[in-house]
Amino acid sequence: DLIIADNPEIEKYINKEYAVFHPNTTYIAYGTDLQKSKLTIKDKKVRDWFTQKKIIENNYFLVVGRFVPENNYETMIREFMASRTKKNFVLVT
Structure with a gap:
């Protein structure tokens, strides 16, 4: 996107x-940002992002990082897929 x-x-x-x-x-x-974000969970921008990505609050694992081999995303994804969790896996790179 x-x-x-x-x-x-x-x-x-x-x-x-x-x-x-x-x-x-x-x-x-x-x-990192030097100032705390002014966005809150109630802001339209945040709500729209959750809706667009079909993410349910407090029901996901979040991984944020640079998309480089040393961050081992393949391992994270494989292990998540092998788990029995009902939560979603949200990867932001």
Whole structure:
């Protein structure tokens, strides 16, 4: 849905090299926000995201990270699939 680049030059590269696909990109500096988010669970933006992704509050496992091999997403996904949990697996990269 969205390609997030942690470097403005990488974002430029993606937009240039893959222009034919009209990539939807944004630049977000690598690291953490210095201010607490003002969004709350009641905000329309948050509610819409839960609805769009078919996520039920307090009924999911959340993994957030860079999509790189050393983060072992394959292992996480395989082990989740092998589990008997009724919760969803939400992966944000």
